[in-house]
Amino acid sequence: MTARIGIVGAGLIGRAWAIVFARAGMTVALYDVDVTALDKAREAIRQSLVDLKQAGLIEDVEAPLALIQTESDLRRAMADVEYIQECGPENIAAKRGIYAELEAVVDSDTVLASSTSGIAASRFTDQLSHPERCLVAHPVNPPYLIPLVEVVPTPSTSETAVNHTMRLMALAQQAPIMVRKEIQGFILNRLQGALLNEALRLFRDGYVSAEDLDKTVKHGLGLRWSFMGPFETIDLNAPSGVVDYGQRYGPLYRDVDRQRGDDDPWDSVTLAALDKERRERLPSQGLADQQAWRDRRLMALMAHQRTVTPS
Template identity: 75%
Template sequence: MTRPVGILGAGLIGRAWAIVFARAGIDVHLHDAADEALERARDAIATSLDDLHQAGLIEDPERAMSRIRYDSDLASAMAGVGYVQECGPEDVETKRRIYSDLEAVVAKDTVLASSTSGIAASRFTDHLHHPGRCLVAHPVNPPYLIPLVEVVPAPATGQAAVASTMALMEQARQTPILVNKEVPGFVLNRLQGALLNEALRLFADGVCSAEDLDKTVKHGLGLRWSFMGPFETIDLNAPDGVVDYGNRYGPLYRDVDRERGDDDPWQTTTLAALDQQRRQQLPAQRLGERQAWRDRRLMALIAHQQSLTND
């Protein structure tokens, strides 16, 4: 029987992780030092579970809800857990303190994993007595709708911690990938960053409007990328596979890459112009409404994917 999972931090990501584990039949101990944060989390989780039920993605939201225990005392919350998902602030010194506190209250074999989007685990775990059980398990928001999890061990991380984390993510119906080296941004954000950097350059240079750039991904690249990755895409886009594709289009991509300068695509003026176009399409007061629309669309896509034979 799987030991309970501890979650440190009842914010947006901590609440989402609680849903991931609870719906998979795993007991969850959700900790936050602020009682009001736990109360907000309880209400938000109940709403999200109901939304998942309405979308046909969970059968018994009440049962999932019953698996989550809310506790403002760290030692009590982490008693008996076999794995901790840390969802604290994106700050190295804060994480170092959090991990010292966790090490003092968990069992010696408890895996400590961080949800950090880009901070290497070695930067906030090297001072611990048992750094070999620490790593990063970076989700995509919200993880109960987008299943990818980047598992990123530090040089000191033991194989047992990696293997048990990968297995737990599979049990929780996530899709873990193993990142073999600590690199800034890990894998997902490096890929996303490359696309965003190029999109911002095209926008700043007046090549394309913000709306048309979004259309290019939404009605072009994104349709393929929703069910296969970039390497499979190019493998299927030439008669004889990936080497054939490279021979045909490699020179074009190399020339495009050489065109890119060392300029910063995230200039304040570029972002201000982008914001102006985006606010014309979507007023600021409707951002929350559109975020809810995004989640409903993701639920519909997942429900469709689940109705098909697994490939």
């Protein structure tokens, strides 16, 4: 693949995107106004590539690394790119500024995609001369290990820009999904948020410890969800499929849903109590090592999944 990709922002997500595209043989221009951040990014990318090679997920470190160029001048960085992945702050005003700068230096048909976790692109692209080439391509961190990408067009986004992004993500070995209408948080974070909200309430109200709640997902829901979605799960959990499941368990889920209040489960008292339990199990100084452990486990899972033919 010979596509030239521009990435705005050399932080955690920008670096991860650079690996995604370079691993697929695409040339990457990684831009950041901070030269020090670019230097750190290159070393971090090299280490991630070494880890991927050790996990058997790539064959070579130097080949993808050679495809990643770093640049602190926006015009030079974005010259001749066909697609830009913006990884700036999760802030509407900042994104409006970034997109105005991008529009001034790229061709009118260059696709401008945002990595935002939950802001609809129409909120920061409506002032542009060419909003039809703008959309969201929201990854899951880190995208070189978790392939889902949520492609979220605005009402103004052209079909050409959407198709280009979906095709590019597939070529980059990602798993793109189409979010048909803009909605805050998109799909993944709304699903994750629903589970987190309920988890915090169950913990706050004394039904379960933080450790046991995590066990419930790790050793229960998560095992199935690592290879099946929730609709697939319920379709297979009743003799006659989803309608049968709904008739059997729908009343339970409706009752549980009615019991949920409108209170905020993210209050400071609940978070402090949760932090206390988590820090007893994992002191703050151990977070970085545990994050590295998480990534190695994801690599092992990805390597395993590559040996299994998908259904």
